[in-house]
Amino acid sequence: MTVEPFALIVSLLQQMCVYLVVAYLLSRTPLFIPLTHVTVRWPHKLACYVIFSVFCVMGTYFGLQIDDSIANTRAIGAVLGGILGGPSVGVSVGLTGGLHRYSLGGMSATACAISTVVEGLIGGLVHRHMMKHGKMEPLFDPVRVGLVTFFAEIIQMLIILAVARPFDAALHLVQVVAAPMIIANTLGAGLFMRILLDRRALIEKQSSAFSAKALKIAARADGVLRSGFNEENSQRVARILYEETGVGAVAITDREKLMAFIGIGDDHHLPGTPITSAQTMQAIANNQVLYADGNEVAYQCSIDPHCRLGASLVIPLVGEDDRVIGTIKLYEPKTKIFSTINRTLGEGIARLLSSQILAGRYERQKTLLAQSEIKLLHAQVNPHFLFNALNTISAVIRKDPEKARELVQYLSTFFRKNLKRPSEGACLGDEIEHVNAYLQIELARFTGRLGVDIDVPDELRSVRLPAFSLQPVVENAIKHGTSQLLGEGHVRIAARRHGGDLLLTVEDNAGLYEEKPGGDGLGMAIVDRRIRNRYGDGYGVTVACEPDVSTRITLRLPLETVTA
Amino acid sequence: MMDILIVDDEPLAREELRRLLEGAPDVRIMGECANAIEAIGAINRQKPDVVFLDIQMPRVSGLEMLSMLDPDRMPHIVFLTAHDEYAVQAFEEHAFDYLLKPADPERLEKTLQRLRRARAPQDVRVLAGASELRQIPCAGVNRVTLMKLEEVEYVVSRAAGVYVVGADGQERFTELTLHTLQEKSMLFRCHRQFLVNAERIKEIRFQDGGLAEILTAGGHTVPVSRRFLGALKERLGIG
Numbered sequence: 001m002t003v004e005p006f007a008l009i010v011s012l013l014q015q016m017c018v019y020l021v022v023a024y025l026l027s028r029t030p031l032f033i034p035l036t037h038v039t040v041r042w043p044h045k046l047a048c049y050v051i052f053s054v055f056c057v058m059g060t061y062f063g064l065q066i067d068d069s070i071a072n073t074r075a076i077g078a079v080l081g082g083i084l085g086g087p088s089v090g091v092s093v094g095l096t097g098g099l100h101r102y103s104l105g106g107m108s109a110t111a112c113a114i115s116t117v118v119e120g121l122i123g124g125l126v127h128r129h130m131m132k133h134g135k136m137e138p139l140f141d142p143v144r145v146g147l148v149t150f151f152a153e154i155i156q157m158l159i160i161l162a163v164a165r166p167f168d169a170a171l172h173l174v175q176v177v178a179a180p181m182i183i184a185n186t187l188g189a190g191l192f193m194r195i196l197l198d199r200r201a202l203i204e205k206q207s208s209a210f211s212a213k214a215l216k217i218a219a220r221a222d223g224v225l226r227s228g229f230n231e232e233n234s235q236r237v238a239r240i241l242y243e244e245t246g247v248g249a250v251a252i253t254d255r256e257k258l259m260a261f262i263g264i265g266d267d268h269h270l271p272g273t274p275i276t277s278a279q280t281m282q283a284i285a286n287n288q289v290l291y292a293d294g295n296e297v298a299y300q301c302s303i304d305p306h307c308r309l310g311a312s313l314v315i316p317l318v319g320e321d322d323r324v325i326g327t328i329k330l331y332e333p334k335t336k337i338f339s340t341i342n343r344t345l346g347e348g349i350a351r352l353l354s355s356q357i358l359a360g361r362y363e364r365q366k367t368l369l370a371q372s373e374i375k376l377l378h379a380q381v382n383p384h385f386l387f388n389a390l391n392t393i394s395a396v397i398r399k400d401p402e403k404a405r406e407l408v409q410y411l412s413t414f415f416r417k418n419l420k421r422p423s424e425g426a427c428l429g430d431e432i433e434h435v436n437a438y439l440q441i442e443l444a445r446f447t448g449r450l451g452v453d454i455d456v457p458d459e460l461r462s463v464r465l466p467a468f469s470l471q472p473v474v475e476n477a478i479k480h481g482t483s484q485l486l487g488e489g490h491v492r493i494a495a496r497r498h499g500g501d502l503l504l505t506v507e508d509n510a511g512l513y514e515e516k517p518g519g520d521g522l523g524m525a526i527v528d529r530r531i532r533n534r535y536g537d538g539y540g541v542t543v544a545c546e547p548d549v550s551t552r553i554t555l556r557l558p559l560e561t562v563t564a
Numbered sequence: 565m566m567d568i569l570i571v572d573d574e575p576l577a578r579e580e581l582r583r584l585l586e587g588a589p590d591v592r593i594m595g596e597c598a599n600a601i602e603a604i605g606a607i608n609r610q611k612p613d614v615v616f617l618d619i620q621m622p623r624v625s626g627l628e629m630l631s632m633l634d635p636d637r638m639p640h641i642v643f644l645t646a647h648d649e650y651a652v653q654a655f656e657e658h659a660f661d662y663l664l665k666p667a668d669p670e671r672l673e674k675t676l677q678r679l680r681r682a683r684a685p686q687d688v689r690v691l692a693g694a695s696e697l698r699q700i701p702c703a704g705v706n707r708v709t710l711m712k713l714e715e716v717e718y719v720v721s722r723a724a725g726v727y728v729v730g731a732d733g734q735e736r737f738t739e740l741t742l743h744t745l746q747e748k749s750m751l752f753r754c755h756r757q758f759l760v761n762a763e764r765i766k767e768i769r770f771q772d773g774g775l776a777e778i779l780t781a782g783g784h785t786v787p788v789s790r791r792f793l794g795a796l797k798e799r800l801g802i803g
Contacts, residue, residue: 384620387646388574391665395580447575449598483573484622486599487706548707 012184015062027199036200052081056097068106071177075185082123094120111163115156122152146190153182217244226360234259249331268304276302283314290314310334315350389441413437429461431470453492464560472523481510504555513545570596571603572618600624601703605739619645623708634744697748702736717780719759731782754788
């Protein structure tokens with residue numbers, strides 16, 4: 001059968017179109033994702049081989065019978081396989097397609113088999129060449145791919161002339177099919193690559209849009225709920241979600257009531273009102289994401305039958321021990337479809353917000369604990385010390401009114417310093433002043449039974465340290481140390497620089513230190529914990545006790561100076 | 565006349581109380597003590613009628629001190645403390661009185677009136693509770709050693725005072741009398757001058773004339789007089 005060359009070109013192009021439609025449809029499936037990148041790893045190479053082999057064989061079937069040969073688009077699979085997968089994939093695809101063609105028989109069977117392998121090899125060599133020069137992007141260029149295929153097809157024609165016998169028949173065949181095949185394959189390969197490129201662009205666009213949105217929401221919402229899961233903060237987060245996702249409406253609830261609502265329907269979805277939606281209740285009860293798209297799962301606003309909202313997504317917010325503490329709800333109006341991106345995004349955001357709420361609670365508990373510990377420190381100081389001090393002053397008043405006035409002064413300094421808020425930082429100078437006021441009272445109380453030394457160089461007085469670090473330690477040295485001696489007690493307070501650290505030592509001559517968990521060591525344990533919390537485990541309080549001789553408490557702190 | 569002893573570790577507090585008490589015509593202040601150890605000795609020697617006692621004191625508190633006094637010759641105890649609301653509750657019923665520092669002169673006068681009216685000494689067994697003596701305060705230079713009873717081998721009374729001896733053989737001076745120790749602890753009288761810790765008896769060597777000698781776990785010997793041998797045998801369950 002002789003065919004008009006032009007008619008043959010058109011027919012083959014038609015066949016190629018069908019072939020490309022199949023390629024296009026397949027490109028919408030995840031199957032094609034490995035093909036959107038230059039393949040280096042074996043699993044990808046394998047996927048590449050399988051897919052292009054299928055196309056290679058398909059090219060043969062979509063071909064047109066001419067005499068006992070086939071005008072075909074087999075080359076596309078082989079060349080693309082080589083270009084994207086390298087020589088090994090190219091040759092394998094070529095072999096597969098070639099052997100399949102060989103099995104169909106005919107005058108040009110051998111020649112076609114050989115040439116398909118060669119085409120795969122050509123694609124592979126181009127791949128290798130480009131990889132060597134580190135240029136991957138040109139491999140995806142449809143024009144270049146077309147040119148490579150164009151070249152490969154010419155080689156095929158030459159191989160047919162060289163291998164197929166009788167030569168006359170081969171020559172005739174080439175005359176007939178050369179133009180259609182070269183044109184169809186060149187165009188087809190280029191378009192196939194175009195499809196792959198589009199597919200890749202789509203994936204990237206989607207994922208980058210998704211990441212950008214997610215990052216933006218995360219950045220804007222960061223820390224908002226940390227300061228507490230309340231209506232005001234919920235309203236702010238809902239606003240951010242509403243603006244960034246572009247959904248119809250956003251709501252945030254706790255376990256009982258609506259905390260925030262922004263968007264369509266905010267006229268009847270009022271913050272502060274109890275939850276009425278069965279879905280929300282179910283999401284809270286079962287810790288479950290519930291999606292009502294309005295089609296398969298009916299959605300109806302539980303408040304107003306005329307509400308324009310037509311679909312909702314309810315995502316639980318999870319707190320400690322997987323307990324649901326509330327929900328985030330995204331809505332779309334009846335006129336709009338819920339985008340998958342917003343659904344995935346919603347779940348991610350709910351996780352982010354859950355962990356924020358948790359972190360906030362944890363932080364607040366920590367602060368509360370620290371504050372209550374400070375209060376405890378104060379409480380430990382106050383009653384005994386106060387009444388003993390008053391008793392001492394009352395005795396001194398008669399004997400030495402001037403001295404009594406002085407003691408009252410010290411007592412007020414002591415309490416003034418005690419009333420200072422613990423969150424305020426202190427410097428060593430402040431602490432020494434606090435301790436000195438305390439010691440002056442104790443010295444009056446234990447006249448003749450207590451001696452005190454304070455050795456703190458002036459240049460260290462501006463070093464920062466947590467407030468109330470020194471006083472509890474000095475108080476311990478007196479209360480559980482020197483005041484237990486029958487004879488004279490002595491307390492020495494010293495500060496010195498040790499490398500980049502400040503060493504504060506409080507030493508007494510009693511040597512009665514005993515580790516009593518939860519007992520008298522409590523004040524000191526708190527001091528130790530606060531220093532460690534603030535500066536790390538390299539710092540804190542250490543105790544060296546030589547029984548009946550001395551106890552030395554050392555506070556190690558970093559040398560941080562107040563910039564006044 | 566009412567003989568009073570003031571016990572407080574703060575000189576100014578003692579001074580203040582002394583000044584307040586001196587206003588009363590029928591009060592004589594026998595002395596002041598700065599800690600419980602001194603106080604035990606002073607109470608044993610001077611036998612005051614009333615002791616004004618601070619609670620917070622070095623090593624041995626005022627409360628602990630009560631269990632170290634001879635129960636048969638107990639003075640009236642008036643506690644004085646700066647602040648201790650729990651003790652206020654606990655002792656309201658048992659202590660003769662309980663004053664808070666700084667002491668209010670009018671409140672103190674009430675205490676003195678009650679003391680004048682009081683005839684019989686208070687029953688301090690209630691006050692001291694069923695508390696057995698668990699450690700013996702031994703005074704050294706400048707400090708007090710609290711010796712646990714189970715570590716005591718024996719106690720000996722000499723002309724110079726009462727000494728507690730542990731396994732190390734060292735004699736430690738205590739202000740507590742043999743009588744108090746015998747009453748308040750499981751220490752056993754084996755001789756006019758000796759108490760022995762029955763738990764630490766290793767062997768008893770009988771001698772002529774109804775005498776015996778105890779060898780303690782720490783390797784010390786303690787004499788047993790004829791008068792106490794029978795009771796000792798009974799205590800140890802030997803014939």
